[in-house]
Structure formats: structure tokens, C-alpha cells
Amino acid sequence: MPANPTRRSPTSHAAILSAAWDLACEVGYARLTVEAIAKRAGVGKQTIYRWWRTKDEILLEELDSRTSATLEFAxxxxxxxxxxxxxxxxxxxxxxxxxxxxxxLIAAAQSDPELLRQIEQRIIEPRVDALVERVSQAQRDGQLRDDIAPRDVVELLYGPIYYRLLVRTRPLRVADTRHHLDLLFEGLSPGQAVKAAKAADVAQPG
Amino acid sequence: MPANPTRRSPTSHAAILSAAWDLACEVGYARLTVEAIAKRAGVGKQTIYRWWRTKDEILLEELDSRTSATLEFAxxxxxxxxxxxxxxxxxxxxxxxxxxxxxxLIAAAQSDPELLRQIEQRIIEPRVDALVERVSQAQRDGQLRDDIAPRDVVELLYGPIYYRLLVRTRPLRVADTRHHLDLLFEGLSPGQAVKAAKAADVAQPG
Amino acid sequence: MPANPTRRSPTSHAAILSAAWDLACEVGYARLTVEAIAKRAGVGKQTIYRWWRTKDEILLEELDSRTSATLEFAxxxxxxxxxxxxxxxxxxxxxxxxxxxxxxLIAAAQSDPELLRQIEQRIIEPRVDALVERVSQAQRDGQLRDDIAPRDVVELLYGPIYYRLLVRTRPLRVADTRHHLDLLFEGLSPGQAVKAAKAADVAQPG
Amino acid sequence: MPANPTRRSPTSHAAILSAAWDLACEVGYARLTVEAIAKRAGVGKQTIYRWWRTKDEILLEELDSRTSATLEFAxxxxxxxxxxxxxxxxxxxxxxxxxxxxxxLIAAAQSDPELLRQIEQRIIEPRVDALVERVSQAQRDGQLRDDIAPRDVVELLYGPIYYRLLVRTRPLRVADTRHHLDLLFEGLSPGQAVKAAKAADVAQPG
DNA sequence: ACTTAACCGAGACGGTACGTCGTGTCTTGGT
DNA sequence: ACCAAGACACGACGTACCGTCTCGGTTAAGT
Structure with a gap:
């Protein structure tokens, strides 16, 4: 981008971001169009192409700002x-x-390695890093097996969520996510449920 | 589809299926074009639109026939x-x-509920059913906790695979899949690793 | 046409002719379609292509039979x-x-010499011949200048009719045709009108 | 046409006009294609459809500019x-x-009243008007019977030309046109040829 | 205060692909 | 053999968006 960011119109910038996101919600990602975004935002197409290479980048930027709150980890x-x-x-x-x-975006990234890289970098990686760090701490505290790579824990935790998100066989529900978390800690082998459940009660009495 | 299937040309049918799949592999799903499929298959566009509503349906049919072999469960x-x-x-x-x-296809299905429904029905559901059945058997055999819904087991097993498949933070590797399977059975809680590993050795000495 | 006319279905034949003509009247020649003719006539497309090369030939055949009555000359x-x-x-x-x-048909013939040839041969030529013959007779009878080629008379007579038919600046009306006929006989030069009119009165008092 | 004419590209405009006319000459009107025009002119189809509703309008515009020179009347x-x-x-x-x-164009206009209207308005009417005016002048000068509507003269003059142009029974030749003109003035009635010829000699000794 | 250069809205441009329609040929099954 | 039906390869249709490219008009910075 040879454009000079200091002269950028904040009004147009904001209008494009929200027009893009709203349209994506209304008509679906696949039917989202740069032309429609420009029209909805009351903006010339050139203004969009000056600051973003693709519609994905617009959505990614908006996604980024919308999710920045969920970064901190308890x-x-x-x-x-x-x-x-x-x-x-x-x-x-x-x-x-x-x-x-x-x-x-996840869908589009399957055909666009550069987009996939950006999603990982801006959305996924920060959360994975925070999660990895928290898991490592837990291992040091003896609350988690220390013979496991934290990255594997991440995948076991997030896997089922993404599975439902994308495959949609069943709706994504909070209760199920919690249940999966318990199962993960307790293991699927028989005779461990009772002990594991007890441990859970101690840790989370509420 | 008002077309009469008994009059369908098997030659064109097969040519379209393989042209579509090959092109998708070569240029990527997003750059796949009905026009290109028709050209490669030596077929009129109308013949494609007569039997399939979208390019997705073509790929889905081909996927179906290519994966029908992997249905049986040991x-x-x-x-x-x-x-x-x-x-x-x-x-x-x-x-x-x-x-x-x-x-x-999974990507496109995010913007096309009908396609998603078909993928579930034709590709995913049969495998999930087989898996559910096998898991239930294992529960009856006392090899798996019987206080778990088999559907949850499915999601815990497939989740990480789809996660890597779609998010691609790390390549999808057989060794990792096996490792995840072990972790799932053993649980993440500390002090269960040894016991769980023993159980695994008994069940799977190789 | 390798088809054997003796086995031809008279029902389909007639149905095609009138379906074609009716459709041409309803939707206009340019929007006339072989497919629509087949459907309206309740006939397979092949049956049409077996007996006619183009839709023009169908219309021409129907035109021929509809106008065969106007051939005789008083x-x-x-x-x-x-x-x-x-x-x-x-x-x-x-x-x-x-x-x-x-x-x-006249319009289509502008881009199809073969059709033009057929129209001339089947529709125009017979009428021109009859007209030429009648004009020659008149010349022998001394009712018409004998230093004119009858073919030229034909063109002077039919010209204005076709002009209005195709250019449509003014509607084709019987009264105008009669007036033109008078003008033709009388000539445009000044001072001949009275004499000519007298002659006309003698010839056609009604 | 909501397009803004001030932004129109003169290069493309001219290229389309001559591509259309040339192609029409080469392959014939009926085989003329918007797609081929676009290709020959090096232009997107949309650019054609933005400024013209049909290929006829393109040809009409080109015809207009090519014939604007033949408007004046001696x-x-x-x-x-x-x-x-x-x-x-x-x-x-x-x-x-x-x-x-x-x-x-004349042919196509038989199936398109709007086109016919435009041909009359832009091509035919101006010439007819000029001819009518000249004829009226001649009537005032006593060179032509003054009991005739000039419009009728127009049709008697142009009729045979269009007849040959469209029906093509005989080629359109200058000598025949002149001959028809003489016959028109002299009339077809016997006994007028000599007098009429004399009058012609006086008026046009060359 | 006055250029002047980058931004802006608008939208025309050369393209690519869309999904549809009609062509003329071919095939199937019924009479 | 002819027929109704309609699938087939093909070519063109008119439309939707793509990403690039002018056009004026408006700001804001640098002289």
C-alpha cells in the first residue's frame, strides 16, 4: 500500500468496516461483494482497494477489533x-x-494461504499463546499432567468447538463445551469417572 | 430436477465428475469454474446444470464415491x-x-446450509453412526466409561483432526492423531498417566 | 431429405404448419422458435427437422397454401x-x-439467399408472371403504352405497396393503393390530370 | 440508459461502431453477434450494453453518421x-x-416496432421531408401536377427502389431507376409517351 | 495565503464467469 | 419407418463483479 495513512478518512474507514460486517451477516459471506460494501458505506470502490487487498482483510480487521476483548485469560x-x-x-x-x-473467513482461508496465515497470526495465535502459557503454569502447579505438550492440549480443547462450528451436526452449546472439558480431564477409560468427578468437585464447587 | 435419469449419458456423467475433481485439485476449489469443468469434460454447460445445482454437488458426489470404501469399521x-x-x-x-x-466443500458449506446438510448426510453421518455403534459396543464390553454419550466421544475424537484440517496451524499427521487418542483415554489430570498407560499396554501390546 | 413422404403423419404435418403460423403471429417472427413450434404442435423436434430445413420453410409452405387463392387474375x-x-x-x-x-419472411430472406430464392419462386414469381401476362395483353389491346417492359410496370405497381408494408411510415390502405394506380397511369407531369381523369372515368365509371 | 455520457470513452465508442458495421458486412446481419463486436473492438460486452440496447441501435447510429452527407437536396x-x-x-x-x-436493419425492424420507429425517425423521415419540400416547390413552379399530395409522390418514387432492394428479383441499377422516374412522369396511359417525352426534353435537354 | 498532492465519491472500462435459451443432432421406447 | 420425448455439444445471450482507471471536488501540508 503506497497510501499515506495520516490522510486517511476515519469516517470512510469506519463505514466500510461496519458495512462489510453487516452485509456479511445479512447475505452470507459468499454473497458479500466489494461493490455492495462500497454502496452501503457510501464510498468509492477505489477507497476500498486503496486500503485493503481483499474483502477478507476488511472482515479480518473488523473481527480483530471485535474480539480483542476476549484475549485476557483468567x-x-x-x-x-x-x-x-x-x-x-x-x-x-x-x-x-x-x-x-x-x-x-475460515472457509475462505481454505483457498487462500495468505488469508489463513493472517487469521492464525491475528486471531488464533494470540489466544493459543495465552492458552499455552496458562496450561504450562498449570503443569508447574501440578494441576495437569506434565508429560503433555501444551499445544496438544489446545487442540484437544478447541477441536470439538471448531468441529461443531464448521460441521454443525449439533449446535454449539456452552453446556456441551463444559462437559467435553470434564471428559478431557477425566479420560475415556472406564473406572476413572468417579475419581475424576471428585477432583472436579474440589476444584470447582460452584 | 425434472430430468429423466434413465436417459442420462454415463460417459458425460463420469467425465464431469473426474474433470471437476481434478480441476479442483489443480487450481483450487475457489478457482474452480463450471465453464472449465464443461470444457475439460468435453461437455455442454447445460448438461452440468441439468443434473447438478452447483459445482459443490458435483464434488460431493465424487467425494462420496471416493470415500465409500472407508465406511466399514474394524x-x-x-x-x-x-x-x-x-x-x-x-x-x-x-x-x-x-x-x-x-x-x-466444508468451506463452501459455511455459506450454503443446503450443502452443509448434504455433506453431513452423505459423508459425515454414516461415519459418525458407525463410530457411535462401535463406541457403544466398547461401553458394553467395559472398555469405555459408560456414562458418556457416544456422540460426545465422536466429537472429542474428530474435533482435533478437523481443527488441524481447517485451521492448519500444524500439519495433519498420523502420529499426532494417535497421541491425541491416547491422551483422550488417559485424561489430562495428573497422576492418571501411569495407570492409563498400563491399561493401554494391556489392551494394545503391539 | 431422405424421408419417405408416403409414411408421413398428416396430423403432425398440419399441426406443425398451423402452430408455426399462429406462434409467428402471436410472438412475432423473430421470437419464433422451433422448440416452441414442436411444443405447441405436440410434436418431437426431430419430426420438424425431418421434413423442413428451417422454420422459414414451414412458414413459407403455410403462406403458400394460404395465398394460393389470390393467384388468378381477372x-x-x-x-x-x-x-x-x-x-x-x-x-x-x-x-x-x-x-x-x-x-x-421477407426480412429473414435478407440474410438468407436460399430463402429469398424460394420466396421469389413460390410466392412472387407466379403473381408477377400473371401480372406480366395481363399487362402484355393490355398493351396489345392499346390500353397501355407499348414502349414499356411489363416487368417495369410490375415494379411501379408493387413498389409502393411493399414500401409501405416494410417501412410502415403510413398504414397500407386500399384507397391509397387505388390512388397510386391512377397516378401511375396519368403521370406526374402537369396538364395531364384532366385528360387522364377523363380516361379513367370512361374505363371505370363505378 | 442511466449512464453518464460525459465519462464515455470516445475510443471505445468509435471502435464499437466500426467493428459492428464491418462485421455485419463480412458475416451478414443475421450472424452478427454482440460478443464478436466486443471482441473485434477490444471492448467488454458491458460497455456495449451500457450505451446501446441492441446491436441494431449500434448499426443504426453508424448508418446515420455514414449517410448524413446525402441529406441535402439539389x-x-x-x-x-x-x-x-x-x-x-x-x-x-x-x-x-x-x-x-x-x-x-430494415429486416430486423419487421420484428421490432421500436427499431422501425427509430429508422423512420433518423434515416427515412429527414429524406422524405426534404423530398416533400422539393416536390411542393415543383408544384408551385408548375412543374408537377398540383392535385397530388407530395407524400404520394415520395412513395411512387421510392417504392420501386425498396422493392428491388428487398425482394431482389432484379439487381438495383441506376439506369432502371432513371427509367422508372421517366415513366412516372409520363404515365402509363397510351398516347402520352410522345408528349411527355417532349416535355422532358424541354426540361432536361442534357 | 497559496499551491499542490493525496484523498474522496462516482462510475466507465476490459475482462471472466455466470446460469439460461435455442440450435440442430442423436438416442430411446412406443405404435 | 415414423413418431413424442428429450438428452446432448455448442454458441450466444444479457448480467454481475472483478480490479484498474479516469474524472472533478475537497482537504490538509508545506512553502
Whole structure:
């Protein structure tokens, strides 16, 4: 971009971001069009192409600013309680219709490596890093097996959420997310349920 | 579709299916074009539109026939061994470049509820059913906690695979899938690793 | 046409002819379609293509049978009376909406020399020949200048009719045709009107 | 047409006009295609549809500019000389292959009343008006019967030309046009030829 | 205070692909 | 053999968006 950001019109900038997001919600990501964004935002097409390379980048920027709040991670001392809170939050957000464009972005990224890289970098990586750090702390505290790479924990935790998000066999629900979290800690092997459940009660009495 | 299937040309039918799949592999799902499929298959566009509503349906049909072989599920008596075998197979298939169009379909389905429904119905549901059945058997055999809904097990197993498939933070690898399977059975809580590992050794000495 | 006319279905034949003509009247020549003819006639497309090369040929055949009645030429002994009767008849027919497809044929013939040849041969030539013969007779009878080629008379007579038929600046009306006929005989030069009118009165007192 | 004419590209405009006319000459009006025009002109189809509703309008515009030169009418004082000159010119133009698309337009207008209206308005009417005026002048000068509506003269003059142009029974030739003109003035009645010829000699000794 | 250069809205431009319509040919099954 | 039905390869249709490219008009910075 050779454009000079100091002369950028904040009005148009904001109008484009929200026009893009709103349209994506209304007509669906696939039917989202640069021309429609320009019209809705009351903006020339050139103004869009001057600052963004694709419509994905617009949505990504808007997504970024909308989700920046969900970055911080609780450190209550109880790993399962902290994870429960975090995953609950994430589930609520991703399950809502206002975040439907996020699914569109993940989808588009399957055909656009550069977009995929940006999503990882700006949306996913920060959350994964925070999660990895919290998990490591839990391992040091003896609340989690220390023979596991934290990255694997991340995938076990987020996997089912994304699975439902994208495959939609069942709706994304907070209660299920919590249940999955318990199962993960307790394991699927028989004879561990009771012990595991007890441990959970101690950690999270509420 | 008012067309009469008995008059359908098998030559054109087959040519379209493989042209579509090959092109999707070559240029990527997003750049796949009905026009290009018609040209490659030596077929009129009308013939495509007569039998399929979208390019997605073509790919879905081809995907269906290509994966119909991976439907059966092993019943060795050892649930972890059977799951390992099955997930290994699935991981290999989904991770390969020849199945890249599948990712495109999942992506497109995010903007097309009807397509999503069809993918579930034709691709996902049969495998989930088989998996659910196998898990139920394992519960009756006492090889798996019987206080869990089999559907939840499915999501815990497939979740991480789809996560990597779509988010691509790390490549989809067979070894990781197996590792995740072990972690799932053993649980993440500390002090269960040794016991769980022992149980695994008994069940799967190889 | 390799088809064997003796096995031809008279029902389909007739249905096609009238379906074609009716459709041409309803939607206009340019929007006339072989497919629509087949549907309206309750006939397979092949049946049409087996017996006619183009839709023009269908219309031409129907035109031919509809106009075969206007072929005979009156021989009353008075050339101007005979011409008046004949041109009146032609004007009535060509000016009516039921013969609109004829204009379509003339139009199409501008881009299709073979069609033009057929129209001349089957529709125009017979009438021209009859007219030429009648004019020659009049010349022998001393009712018409004998230093003129009859073909030129034909063009002077039919010209204005076709002009209005195709250019449509003014509607094709019987009264105008008769007036033109008078002007033709009398000439445009000044000082001949009275004499000519007298001659006309003698020839056609009614 | 909501397009803004001040932003119109003169290059594309001109390229489209001549591409359309040239192609019409080369392949014939009926095989003329918007797609081919766009390709030949190096232009997007949309640019054509933005400024013209049909290919006819393109040809009409080009025809208009090509024939605008033949609008003026000679006033030598001798009506027959002036008509002879004018009809000669018209005959030459319409008979030439470079004006073949005009025939296509007349043809197409038979199925398109709006096009017919435009042809009359832009091509025919101006010439008819000029001719009517010249004829009226001649009537005032006593060179032509004054009991005739000039419009009728127009049709008697142009009729045979259009007849040959469209029906093509005989080629459109300058000599025939002149001959028809003489016959018109002299009339077809016997015994007038000599007198009429004399009058002509006086008026047009060349 | 006055250029002047970048921004802006608007939208025309050369393209690509869309999904539809009609062409003329071919095939199937019924009479 | 002819027929109704309609699938087929093909070509063109008119439309929707793409991303690039002028046009004036308006700001804001730098002289």
C-alpha cells in the first residue's frame, strides 16, 4: 500500500468496516461483494482497494477489533475453572450469529494461504499463546499432567468447538463445551469417572 | 430436477465428475469454474446444470464415491486399537492433497446450509453412526466409561483432526492423531498417566 | 431429405404448419422458435427437422397454401379495372395482421439467399408472371403504352405497396393503393390530370 | 440508459461502431453477434450494453453518421433533373455492398416496432421531408401536377427502389431507376409517351 | 495565503464467469 | 419407418463483479 495513512478518512474507514460486517451477516459471506460494501458505506470502490487487498482483510480487521476483548485469560489458580470460563466465553461468541462472518473467513482461508496465515497470526495465535502459557503454569502447579505438550492440549480443547462450528451436526452449546472439558480431564477409560468427578468437585464447587 | 435419469449419458456423467475433481485439485476449489469443468469434460454447460445445482454437488458426489470404501469399521475386540486404525485411515485421507477438494466443500458449506446438510448426510453421518455403534459396543464390553454419550466421544475424537484440517496451524499427521487418542483415554489430570498407560499396554501390546 | 413422404403423419404435418403460423403471429417472427413450434404442435423436434430445413420453410409452405387463392387474375377487358381489383386484393391481404409472418419472411430472406430464392419462386414469381401476362395483353389491346417492359410496370405497381408494408411510415390502405394506380397511369407531369381523369372515368365509371 | 455520457470513452465508442458495421458486412446481419463486436473492438460486452440496447441501435447510429452527407437536396430549378440526381445517389448507396447492413436493419425492424420507429425517425423521415419540400416547390413552379399530395409522390418514387432492394428479383441499377422516374412522369396511359417525352426534353435537354 | 498532492465519491472500462435459451443432432421406447 | 420425448455439444445471450482507471471536488501540508 503506497497510501499515506495520516490522510486517511476515519469516517470512510469506519463505514466500510461496519458495512462489510453487516452485509456479511445479512447475505452470507459468499454473497458479500466489494461493490455492495462500497454502496452501503457510501464510498468509492477505489477507497476500498486503496486500503485493503481483499474483502477478507476488511472482515479480518473488523473481527480483530471485535474480539480483542476476549484475549485476557483468567488466572484463578484453578486450571479447570479458568479453562471453563475461557471456553465458555469463546463458545458464546463463536456460536452467535453476529460472528457468522468468522466462519466465512475460515472457509475462505481454505483457498487462500495468505488469508489463513493472517487469521492464525491475528486471531488464533494470540489466544493459543495465552492458552499455552496458562496450561504450562498449570503443569508447574501440578494441576495437569506434565508429560503433555501444551499445544496438544489446545487442540484437544478447541477441536470439538471448531468441529461443531464448521460441521454443525449439533449446535454449539456452552453446556456441551463444559462437559467435553470434564471428559478431557477425566479420560475415556472406564473406572476413572468417579475419581475424576471428585477432583472436579474440589476444584470447582460452584 | 425434472430430468429423466434413465436417459442420462454415463460417459458425460463420469467425465464431469473426474474433470471437476481434478480441476479442483489443480487450481483450487475457489478457482474452480463450471465453464472449465464443461470444457475439460468435453461437455455442454447445460448438461452440468441439468443434473447438478452447483459445482459443490458435483464434488460431493465424487467425494462420496471416493470415500465409500472407508465406511466399514474394524471390530477387533480392542476399542483403542480399532479407533487408532480408523482415525489413522481418516487422517491419511484428509491430509492428502488428493482430498483437498473436501476442505473446499466444508468451506463452501459455511455459506450454503443446503450443502452443509448434504455433506453431513452423505459423508459425515454414516461415519459418525458407525463410530457411535462401535463406541457403544466398547461401553458394553467395559472398555469405555459408560456414562458418556457416544456422540460426545465422536466429537472429542474428530474435533482435533478437523481443527488441524481447517485451521492448519500444524500439519495433519498420523502420529499426532494417535497421541491425541491416547491422551483422550488417559485424561489430562495428573497422576492418571501411569495407570492409563498400563491399561493401554494391556489392551494394545503391539 | 431422405424421408419417405408416403409414411408421413398428416396430423403432425398440419399441426406443425398451423402452430408455426399462429406462434409467428402471436410472438412475432423473430421470437419464433422451433422448440416452441414442436411444443405447441405436440410434436418431437426431430419430426420438424425431418421434413423442413428451417422454420422459414414451414412458414413459407403455410403462406403458400394460404395465398394460393389470390393467384388468378381477372380479364374484364379493362386493364385499370383489373389491376385495381388485383392490387386491392393484395393490399387487403398483406395489410392484415394475419399475414404479418410474411413480412418476417421477407426480412429473414435478407440474410438468407436460399430463402429469398424460394420466396421469389413460390410466392412472387407466379403473381408477377400473371401480372406480366395481363399487362402484355393490355398493351396489345392499346390500353397501355407499348414502349414499356411489363416487368417495369410490375415494379411501379408493387413498389409502393411493399414500401409501405416494410417501412410502415403510413398504414397500407386500399384507397391509397387505388390512388397510386391512377397516378401511375396519368403521370406526374402537369396538364395531364384532366385528360387522364377523363380516361379513367370512361374505363371505370363505378 | 442511466449512464453518464460525459465519462464515455470516445475510443471505445468509435471502435464499437466500426467493428459492428464491418462485421455485419463480412458475416451478414443475421450472424452478427454482440460478443464478436466486443471482441473485434477490444471492448467488454458491458460497455456495449451500457450505451446501446441492441446491436441494431449500434448499426443504426453508424448508418446515420455514414449517410448524413446525402441529406441535402439539389434545387436546380428542374424537378426531374433534381430527382434524377437524388434517386441516382440513393440507388448507388443502397445497392452497394458496403450498405448491406441497412437491409439487415430494415429486416430486423419487421420484428421490432421500436427499431422501425427509430429508422423512420433518423434515416427515412429527414429524406422524405426534404423530398416533400422539393416536390411542393415543383408544384408551385408548375412543374408537377398540383392535385397530388407530395407524400404520394415520395412513395411512387421510392417504392420501386425498396422493392428491388428487398425482394431482389432484379439487381438495383441506376439506369432502371432513371427509367422508372421517366415513366412516372409520363404515365402509363397510351398516347402520352410522345408528349411527355417532349416535355422532358424541354426540361432536361442534357 | 497559496499551491499542490493525496484523498474522496462516482462510475466507465476490459475482462471472466455466470446460469439460461435455442440450435440442430442423436438416442430411446412406443405404435 | 415414423413418431413424442428429450438428452446432448455448442454458441450466444444479457448480467454481475472483478480490479484498474479516469474524472472533478475537497482537504490538509508545506512553502
Amino acid at each position: 488466572h484463578s489458580g484453578d486450571i479447570r475453572a479458568d479453562l471453563r470460563r475461557q471456553l465458555t466465553e469463546v463458545t458464546k461468541v463463536l456460536g452467535s450469529d453476529e460472528y457468522a462472518p468468522y466462519r466465512g | 471390530h477387533s475386540g480392542d476399542i483403542r486399537a480399532d479407533l487408532r486404525r480408523q482415525l489413522t485411515e481418516v487422517t491419511k485421507v484428509l491430509g492428502s492433497d488428493e482430498y483437498a477438494p473436501y476442505r473446499g | 380479364h374484364s377487358g379493362d386493364i385499370r379495372a383489373d389491376l385495381r381489383r388485383q392490387l386491392t386484393e393484395v393490399t387487403k391481404v398483406l395489410g392484415s395482421d394475419e399475414y404479418a409472418p410474411y413480412r418476417g | 434545387h436546380s430549378g428542374d424537378i426531374r433533373a433534381d430527382l434524377r440526381r437524388q434517386l441516382t445517389e440513393v440507388t448507388k448507396v443502397l445497392g452497394s455492398d458496403e450498405y448491406a447492413p441497412y437491409r439487415g
